[in-house]
Amino acid sequence: MTKRLVQGNEAVLLGAVRAGATYFAGYPISPSSEILMQASAYAAAHPELRFLQAEDEIASANAIIGASLAGAKSFTATSGPGFSLMQEAIGYAHKVGVPCVFVDVQRVGPGTGMPTMPGQGDILQTRYGSSGDYTSIVFYPSTVGECFEYTIHAFNAAEESRSPVILLSDAFLGHLNEVVDLDTIEVPVVPRTLERLASGSTRLFSGVLTYEDGEPATADADEFIRQFEAARLAREEAARRYAFYEYGWNKEADTLVICFGITRRISAPLAPYFALFRPIRIWPVLQDELREVAGRYRQIIVIEGSEGQYASVVERVLYRDVQRVPLLGGRMSLEAVREGLDRIGLLPAELAAQSASPVG
Amino acid sequence: MAVKDKLKEELFPTIWCPGCGIGLIMTQLATVMDEIGLDERNTVIVTGIGCTGRMGAYMRFDSVYTLHGRTLPVAEAIKTVRPELNVIVVSGDGDTASIGGNHLLHSIRRNPNITVLCNNNEIYGLTGGQAGPTTPKGTNTVSSPAGTVASPVNLQGLVNTNPQAYYAKTTVYHQGQMRRAIKEAIDWPGFSFVDITSQCIENNGRRIGFPSANEMLMYFKKEYRQAPSAARHLEHHQLGIVKGSPEAAVPVAPTAGGDGHSAE
Ligand SMILES: Cc1ncc(C[n+]2csc(CCOP(=O)(O)OP(=O)(O)O)c2C)c(N)n1
Numbered sequence: 001m002t003k004r005l006v007q008g009n010e011a012v013l014l015g016a017v018r019a020g021a022t023y024f025a026g027y028p029i030s031p032s033s034e035i036l037m038q039a040s041a042y043a044a045a046h047p048e049l050r051f052l053q054a055e056d057e058i059a060s061a062n063a064i065i066g067a068s069l070a071g072a073k074s075f076t077a078t079s080g081p082g083f084s085l086m087q088e089a090i091g092y093a094h095k096v097g098v099p100c101v102f103v104d105v106q107r108v109g110p111g112t113g114m115p116t117m118p119g120q121g122d123i124l125q126t127r128y129g130s131s132g133d134y135t136s137i138v139f140y141p142s143t144v145g146e147c148f149e150y151t152i153h154a155f156n157a158a159e160e161s162r163s164p165v166i167l168l169s170d171a172f173l174g175h176l177n178e179v180v181d182l183d184t185i186e187v188p189v190v191p192r193t194l195e196r197l198a199s200g201s202t203r204l205f206s207g208v209l210t211y212e213d214g215e216p217a218t219a220d221a222d223e224f225i226r227q228f229e230a231a232r233l234a235r236e237e238a239a240r241r242y243a244f245y246e247y248g249w250n251k252e253a254d255t256l257v258i259c260f261g262i263t264r265r266i267s268a269p270l271a272p273y274f275a276l277f278r279p280i281r282i283w284p285v286l287q288d289e290l291r292e293v294a295g296r297y298r299q300i301i302v303i304e305g306s307e308g309q310y311a312s313v314v315e316r317v318l319y320r321d322v323q324r325v326p327l328l329g330g331r332m333s334l335e336a337v338r339e340g341l342d343r344i345g346l347l348p349a350e351l352a353a354q355s356a357s358p359v360g
Numbered sequence: 361m362a363v364k365d366k367l368k369e370e371l372f373p374t375i376w377c378p379g380c381g382i383g384l385i386m387t388q389l390a391t392v393m394d395e396i397g398l399d400e401r402n403t404v405i406v407t408g409i410g411c412t413g414r415m416g417a418y419m420r421f422d423s424v425y426t427l428h429g430r431t432l433p434v435a436e437a438i439k440t441v442r443p444e445l446n447v448i449v450v451s452g453d454g455d456t457a458s459i460g461g462n463h464l465l466h467s468i469r470r471n472p473n474i475t476v477l478c479n480n481n482e483i484y485g486l487t488g489g490q491a492g493p494t495t496p497k498g499t500n501t502v503s504s505p506a507g508t509v510a511s512p513v514n515l516q517g518l519v520n521t522n523p524q525a526y527y528a529k530t531t532v533y534h535q536g537q538m539r540r541a542i543k544e545a546i547d548w549p550g551f552s553f554v555d556i557t558s559q560c561i562e563n564n565g566r567r568i569g570f571p572s573a574n575e576m577l578m579y580f581k582k583e584y585r586q587a588p589s590a591a592r593h594l595e596h597h598q599l600g601i602v603k604g605s606p607e608a609a610v611p612v613a614p615t616a617g618g619d620g621h622s623a624e
Pocket residue numbers: 409410411412413428451452453454455456479481483484485486487492560
């Protein structure tokens with residue numbers, strides 16, 4: 001292939017195909033629908049990709065679980081409201097240990113919210129959306145090329161952790177077109193790890209807590225803790241191989257900016273004035289890396305498309321206050337970033353002068 | 361091979377209450393599986409949440425014990441990925457027709473080659489006897505002390521909206537007929553649904569006046585009548601099979617210049 005214009009959503013589909021996905025199920029919802037539509041077109045031309053436009057997101061989520069158990073690398077794509085409907089199934093996949101990939105192209109919620117506007121309000125939902133305790137692996141790219149690259153990583157991490165892995169995107173990134181040569185992006189593909197159904201075993205894939213032999217263990221706290229710890233360790237161990245982040249910009253500055261996904265792109269003109277920490281693996285939170293980097297800076301600002309979901313996580317990890325620049329209602333622009341910095345008194349003088357003139 | 365090879369007898373006794381109808385379904389299913397050579401390499405069982413959903417744990421197969429109501433999307437996806445497998449869903453009435461009702465509606469129209477055995481005890485057994493989607497109108501339950509007010513879901517009517525689908529109505533009293541229906545349903549090349557009336561003595565039967573499971577079985581014997589063999593639609597308490605034809609014409613999309621009704 002050569003360089004060409006690729007859309008963020010398309011890059012996700014192509015990444016899934018490159019990772020060896022052979023099953024997609026989904027339900028239309030902006031701003032993720034291109035993934036569904038392009039999956040249908042791809043499947044029509046390449047029957048090895050099975051495609052289902054399901055009756056709803058609950059069906060989509062459960063279908064990719066069934067497909068994975070049957071032996072296919074499987075995925076779905078949705079946005080906030082649909083992602084909420086998938087939460088019970090995500091919990092089931094964690095409990096049972098089903099490798100599969102959920103793509104959430106974020107818009108502004110809650111409820112139907114602002115369907116076509118970019119948001120980043122699902123950060124905590126990707127971690128705590130289902131009931132109970134579990135360990136999520138979540139990636140959030142910020143370029144079209146990265147959409148391709150981290151989709152492959154998401155499939156790999158799903159196999160290695162035997163869990164549902166989430167790839168975050170947003171309305172801005174999903175609809176962004178960039179010139180990229182996807183063939184230059186090389187990520188080794190992890191093969192299937194789970195023995196597919198009907199291979200001769202007689203296993204019980206149960207969302208209910210059971211012992212090895214299938215007997216219910218629904219009143220045995222010790223058994224619960226044993227299985228919970230085993231799952232947590234397996235996922236943390238797998239996640240360790242995917243500790244992706246970016247640390248850069250002006251490392252000599254005294255203030256560190258943390259942003260991710262589309263806010264990373266919007267904030268690019270801040271480069272001369274601040275250091276940057278961009279988590280790509282959103283969960284498990286990059287605790288050690290964050291602590292090490294943040295220790296060098298006097299102040300920390302989190303710029304994000306929510307009221308402060310990731311900022312609250314950073315505060316908890318670092319045991320110190322961080323400044324918030326929330327970009328709400330889909331107002332994802334340099335102007336909004338400037339206003340936010342100004343509000344907390346941290347807008348560099350040079351940027352303040354620029355904002356008086358029209359933005360290029 | 362023998363019937364008992366299909367069951368994990370080492371896990372018996374089951375958790376089902378003495379007199380529960382679910383075991384009668386499991387025995388007939390295991391018998392059919394033995395008869396037609398279904399084993400752990402060619403068959404997968406998918407069950408939902410409810411007392412019925414426990415069945416998969418007792419069968420010597422790979423078995424997926426899904427979330428409440430989600431058997432059908434899981435089963436359909438398995439069949440899509442592995443068309444060579446027999447995929448058998450076993451689930452309760454609440455699981456199938458209430459929380460899973462939307463999936464049922466759409467599975468019927470997609471016509472996957474899977475078989476659904478619905479243990480229709482007309483109640484939410486596991487959760488203690490609340491009214492369900494097939495509870496007869498007027499029934500006193502722990503959630504309808506003055507009697508249920510809605511009429512039950514018409515499963516036969518629903519399944520047969522697809523002219524290629526297979527529907528059988530039977531009861532756990534009519535063991536031979538149940539066995540034949542299960543076998544035919546598994547053989548059916550499309551969506552097949554066996555609606556099996558059974559008893560939940562513990563959380564329904566006694567409350568509605570049956571002293572024991574045996575009285576409930578005798579009630580099924582007395583109440584249920586065979587429908588005329590060519591019936592296209594079953595009346596209340598009629599046993600029978602309403603099957604379409606795998607080749608039945610279904611309306612197709614209009615195309616420019618075409619009449620939009622041809623099945624070709
Ligand atoms: C999402 C969700 N809602 C509710 C429940 C609680 N619940 C478990 S089984 C059940 C009803 C079971 O009734 P049915 O499907 O008829 O099965 P039976 O026990 O009668 O065999 C309910 C409401 C649940 N497990 N999950």
